[in-house]
Amino acid sequence: MAKDLKEIKDIEEIKELGWDELLPGAALFSFREPVEDVAEIPMEERPYAPTNSHEWQVGDWRVEKPVYNRDYCIDCQFCWVFCPDMSILSRDKKMIGVVYEHCKGCGICVEVCPTNPKSLLMFPEHMDNQEALAMWPKKEEKK
Amino acid sequence: MVKKIKNLKEFSLSNDRFEGANLMCPGCAHNIIVREVLNATDDPIIVATATGCLEVCTAVYPKTSWDVSWLHIGFENAAVAAATISAAYEVMKKKGKLPPATQKMVDEGREPKIVAFAGDGGTYDIGFQSLSGAFERGHNFMYVCLDNEVYANTGGQRSSSTPIGASTTTSPAGSVSYGEKMMKKSMVEIMADHGAPYVAQVSPSKWKDLVKKVQKGFEVNGPVYINAQSACTTEWKHAPEDTIEVSDLGVDSCVWPLYEIINERDEHGIIYSTKLNITYRPKKKIPVEEYLAAQPRFRHLFKPENRHIIDLWQKAVDARWEYLQKREEAGV
Incomplete structure (x- = not known):
């Protein structure tokens, strides 16, 4: 069953999903909410979405x-x-x-x-x- | 608005808009260039990226490494994507249809900057016709070529940017061949001849020079081409920690001269003045041999039967350096 991004709350959940398990056309955003001026906000204060690579690790x-x-x-x-x-x-x-x-x-x-x-x-x-x-x-x- | 960057400490106050945990190789110069370009301004940026290492590794499903508006498009048309964004922006601005947040920034004098990133494959070969078209039409955007002299993303095939003697998977060095047979295409002059108002060559190791040129490019009205040297740990085969050293060797041996070309045009588009400035002169010009020795892709050139290629390299680099100096002196 394909999932909508809105249903996903936990970053761990996305990691378990396959490439075909998200609804087609689901947009993957950098932030949880609209951010007007990214250049003015330091990294610690940004509302990162789980789909931002900042939330992952290498x-x-x-x-x-x-x-x-x-x-x-x-x-x-x-x-x-x-x-x-x-x-x-x-x-x-x-x-x-x-x-x-x-x-x-x-x-x-x-x-x-x-x-x-x-x-x-x-x-x-x-x-x-x-x-x-x-x-x-x-x-x-x-x- | 030009961001004030007097020194490195001031530059370090920038908030990165390019995120970590992307999948670029450790020690990749692409990342360093992208960071320096994005941090050169605090204004909003719209990025278009051609297929290549940068696109493949920064947008792996289901994550993105970009905090700026970002568009991925085919291998061949990053320039067109950036040009259309620029054209659409101009129309929306004229009709007063910009989103309120953007409109507010424009009123404050913070116009969005439109940047296209592409590798040398997407610039020198595959993307050349669309790049040439976009420059001829004169859209207002900046095109940054991340030049690692090889198709690194697909396994290291030669491109028309690969310099003579380099061993790649489609021009391998061995008992019958010394590797790539062709000289490198001089892309900077080609783009300058399109009549672009500002064209420059940069290296990530000279960060201040790079940032200054990018800021100059942002201020100019019209297409801007930036050719950035991007040392590739995978295909140049040097150790990841040597990226900056290899870049420095390239600049100090004049293999990768840092210069800019400024074209001034009248209202009919006729170029009435062309100026070439060399922005960095090495205190001591080191022999090309040192640059080649730092990269195992040229290792075979040090065999006695291939030594003549090193001499050829030195001759070519000296001739080019001479040519640039003559042009600077004559002001053409």
Whole structure:
């Protein structure tokens, strides 16, 4: 029995549906309600619909994850501008952290980080973040 | 309204209108370009996307990664879709039939921006006739070509953007061949010759240059063509974390020069002035060999029997850089 989008309340329910189980012509919207000016609303306050990919996750693609160390960060925002997956959270010109649901583990943020030692480093996915922070490398002397 | 972006910190205040958890490859430059283009303005944006990696991976049933109005159309007609949106918008505006929310923004001086995204396959080959037609008619929209020099979505076939010596699935390198035999088509000049008011070449690694050119393009009345270098981890075969480095190597070796062409036309459409500006000059021009060495799709060129192709590359890049500088100097 084909379903109308209006009947679906829970995101989990859509994940179980096959491609032919939604009513033909059912429009899949980005938001639950009309939003007038998306550019003015930060991500946390947007009324995302379950059909927006923001509500899904690709974190299980990763083998290694970037870990963020606030102590060395200079808020240059290189990681923010070059992140292909909108996974670097930056608010009020300050870097806050990594969105692990959307990060695919490409490692660009670590490559472009200019600090010494880097304030973003790749660690194995299974490692605890606190454990990773404890084994952070020391400043490298220039030879 | 032009968004004020003085530095990267200011730019980072932008609220992304392109969402994560899309299915693009890790480290894909397409995403970086799309983000930089969408964040270049706070005005409403209407996007038309041709078939290609970007469309296939950002609109997988039952989800979408777009927070802006988005239209998917065939492989060949992203330019026409954008042109018709632009024409429809002009008519609705003239008749006063815009939706109230849009009308309010237009009154505030925030006109909607219409952008078409397409890959190099949808631009250089398949979409060329519709792109050429839309530019000839002079609709008011921006066309961004995400140029990864190969049909990456369908398994890496050569396109007319693939440069000489690259190994692709339809031009494989082996004992009898060094890979692709043809030089790359110079699309930027072709589009400039349509008389478009603004045409530019950009790279995602030089974000400020890209944003500036996109903002300039939004301000111009008429069709705008932006050719964006898009390093492809899958088909250029470099590691995902090297995307920005490879892009930088391309720019610094002048394989991918950053420049813009501005055409000025009178009311009859006659071009009375053409200007070419080089917007980025590498402090030290690095040899092309370094750019090629960073990408395993050119690995076979380093065999002794294929070395002459590297020399050919260097010659071609030097000649082109010389040509651009001469044009800039002469102001044509």
